[in-house]
Amino acid sequence: MTAITLHGIRKAYALGPTVLHGIEMDIRPQEFVVIVGPSGCGKSTLLRLIAGLEDCDAGDIIIGGQRANDLAPQDRDIAMIFQNYALYPHMTVRENIAFGLELRRVPKAKRNARAEEVADLLQLGPYLDRKPAALSGGQRQRVAMGRAMARETSVFLMDEPLSNLDNALRTELRTEIKDLHRQLGATIIYVTHDQTEALSLADRIAVLKDGHLQQFDTPDAIYDRPANRFVAGFLGHPAMNFLPAARVMGPAAAVDAVAGLRPEALTLHTDQPQGPAVQGRVVLVETTGAGLILHVDTDLGRMVAVTPRISRPTHGMALWIGLDPGHALLFDASGARIDHPR
Amino acid sequence: MKRDPLLLTGLALGAGLLFLAPVIYSIWLSFQTANAYYTGTLAFTLDNYGHAIGQYNFARYLVNSVIVSGLVTLIGISLATMAAFAFARWRFWGGDFLFGAVVATLMIPSHITLIPNYLTLAKVGLLDTYAGLVLPAISSGFAAFFLRQYIRGIPRALDEAAYMDGATPLQVLLRVIVPVARPAILSMGLYIFISEWNSYIWPLVAVGRQDMYTLQIGLARLYRINPGEGMIDWPLVMAASTLTLLPVLLGFFLVERHLIRGITMGAVK
Numbered sequence: 001m002t003a004i005t006l007h008g009i010r011k012a013y014a015l016g017p018t019v020l021h022g023i024e025m026d027i028r029p030q031e032f033v034v035i036v037g038p039s040g041c042g043k044s045t046l047l048r049l050i051a052g053l054e055d056c057d058a059g060d061i062i063i064g065g066q067r068a069n070d071l072a073p074q075d076r077d078i079a080m081i082f083q084n085y086a087l088y089p090h091m092t093v094r095e096n097i098a099f100g101l102e103l104r105r106v107p108k109a110k111r112n113a114r115a116e117e118v119a120d121l122l123q124l125g126p127y128l129d130r131k132p133a134a135l136s137g138g139q140r141q142r143v144a145m146g147r148a149m150a151r152e153t154s155v156f157l158m159d160e161p162l163s164n165l166d167n168a169l170r171t172e173l174r175t176e177i178k179d180l181h182r183q184l185g186a187t188i189i190y191v192t193h194d195q196t197e198a199l200s201l202a203d204r205i206a207v208l209k210d211g212h213l214q215q216f217d218t219p220d221a222i223y224d225r226p227a228n229r230f231v232a233g234f235l236g237h238p239a240m241n242f243l244p245a246a247r248v249m250g251p252a253a254a255v256d257a258v259a260g261l262r263p264e265a266l267t268l269h270t271d272q273p274q275g276p277a278v279q280g281r282v283v284l285v286e287t288t289g290a291g292l293i294l295h296v297d298t299d300l301g302r303m304v305a306v307t308p309r310i311s312r313p314t315h316g317m318a319l320w321i322g323l324d325p326g327h328a329l330l331f332d333a334s335g336a337r338i339d340h341p342r
Numbered sequence: 343m344k345r346d347p348l349l350l351t352g353l354a355l356g357a358g359l360l361f362l363a364p365v366i367y368s369i370w371l372s373f374q375t376a377n378a379y380y381t382g383t384l385a386f387t388l389d390n391y392g393h394a395i396g397q398y399n400f401a402r403y404l405v406n407s408v409i410v411s412g413l414v415t416l417i418g419i420s421l422a423t424m425a426a427f428a429f430a431r432w433r434f435w436g437g438d439f440l441f442g443a444v445v446a447t448l449m450i451p452s453h454i455t456l457i458p459n460y461l462t463l464a465k466v467g468l469l470d471t472y473a474g475l476v477l478p479a480i481s482s483g484f485a486a487f488f489l490r491q492y493i494r495g496i497p498r499a500l501d502e503a504a505y506m507d508g509a510t511p512l513q514v515l516l517r518v519i520v521p522v523a524r525p526a527i528l529s530m531g532l533y534i535f536i537s538e539w540n541s542y543i544w545p546l547v548a549v550g551r552q553d554m555y556t557l558q559i560g561l562a563r564l565y566r567i568n569p570g571e572g573m574i575d576w577p578l579v580m581a582a583s584t585l586t587l588l589p590v591l592l593g594f595f596l597v598e599r600h601l602i603r604g605i606t607m608g609a610v611k
Contacts, residue, residue: 099507103509
């Protein structure tokens with residue numbers, strides 16, 4: 001039951017750029033927070049600051065009500081799972097899982113029992129006496145999770161733990177992590193650049209860009225009410241379409257405002273529909289299984305729409321795209337979202 | 343083009359025999375009597391070993407060599423490993439300069455330090471002691487440099503995982519870095535041991551008492567005392583040489599297995 005508060009966190013590397021500019025976050029006990037952002041946005045650095053693997057230049061890290069800035073990693077009662085697993089190659093799975101307990105002088109019988117318990121939970125039972133080199137990628141990732149779980153800490157940090165795995169395994173382990181979170185009742189901070197992971201795992205998502213926190217909110221809120229044009233474009237697949245606001249909202253809209261429409265909000269027509277619309281020509285059709293992703297060239301530029309697979313538009317086909325103002329999000333010239341009556 | 347493995351094997355065997363020939367010849371000679379050697383006949387005997395060990399004190403020299411080389415290796419490799427860990431993983435004020443200084447020691451010929459070391463040890467009264475033989479040899483700049491490069495190749499995430507598991511820096515070194523770097527540490531240990539075992543000039547300078555001689559000094563002295571009454575007793579000298587060589591060979595065969603097997607990495611994808 002540990003809350004984490006980040007207050008005014010700044011970090012710059014020696015002779016390098018500032019990577020974090022005053023991050024403010026309030027993470028509740030047992031919350032699953034996903035930090036997401038493009039490469040180099042500072043998300044891994046933020047995690048390493050919380051872990052104590054690096055020192056921040058300014059600000060406070062408060063873990064469980066205690067200021068943790070000056071605590072060594074081993075004194076923060078935090079477990080971390082690394083992107084490349086970082087298993088000890090000379091130890092068996094059992095020894096890897098029990099190492100943290102051994103360092104805390106837990107008796108051998110007790111720590112072995114705990115290692116077996118954790119291994120059972122992660123379906124690693126048959127591999128306890130193997131070394132990491134004899135395991136598959138997915139098994140190694142499970143061992144890394146087991147090592148973090150063995151110590152029964154209340155905070156877990158996960159740094160892109162699934163990014164080295166293939167797609168099927170990733171989906172499977174994602175579900176397991178979600179399950180584990182429910183079972184363990186721990187606070188989890190999870191870093192990823194994969195928006196699907198972010199949207200499906202998180203209680204709340206923190207979106208980072210260039211070291212600035214863009215928005216920290218629930219997946220629904222981030223998807224439906226993004227704070228700015230970057231967040232709107234970063235989350236959601238395919239990405240949001242951005243058009244001159246006047247074409248969607250009519251002449252009342254500000255000249256430099258931009259309207260954002262998600263691909264699923266666009267309607268496709270063979271003839272010109274009522275209301276705002278734009279005419280275009282299909283240049284690419286992608287099949288996703290459940291539906292189709294259409295890339296359409298219009299006089300407003302390339303637009304992307306998703307549609308059920310019922311009628312299959314073909315390459316080169318001309319069609320109309322309906323732009324429903326009720327589904328549009330408006331952004332001002334600086335990129336911030338502005339409210340508008342729907 | 344497919345190479346003939348038979349030809350290659352033959353060439354390798356030939357080269358191996360060529361290198362081994364002097365060793366085999368000297369071992370063969372050590373089992374002959376001096377008389378037989380000079381008259382060109384064959385007479386097998388173990389007496390040369392008996393004389394070398396008993397009469398000429400080689401048992402004592404062997405003990406001295408084992409103690410000195412063992413201590414130098416043990417202390418030297420421990421210091422080098424700790425220095426390497428510090429240089430590889432910690433940034434501290436003056437660290438780069440210090441590392442530069444360590445590398446610079448590689449460029450100083452050992453003979454230059456001979457007289458300063460002698461004067462220092464004479465002042466503190468350590469000549470003719472084991473400490474006097476061991477202390478000047480325990481810092482190996484090369485081992486520190488080599489191990490630092492090796493440790494830099496070990497993913498830092500391993501250290502970080504251990505810190506998160508609750509390890510102190512010393513525990514990270516002993517429980518994570520040392521086991522992973524074992525092949526490098528063993529090969530450096532072997533290197534230090536062999537250098538020290540073969541060391542001649544420093545023991546010659548630092549030791550005057552005969553009961554403190556190492557094998558190399560004893561062996562060199564065997565020529566001078568000229569036990570063959572006018573002619574050198576080559577079979578005796580060869581027996582003494584074989585005694586000098588044997589422990590190193592044995593040690594090498596013991597460690598070689600670890601050197602070649604190395605460690606199976608699987609820590610990081």
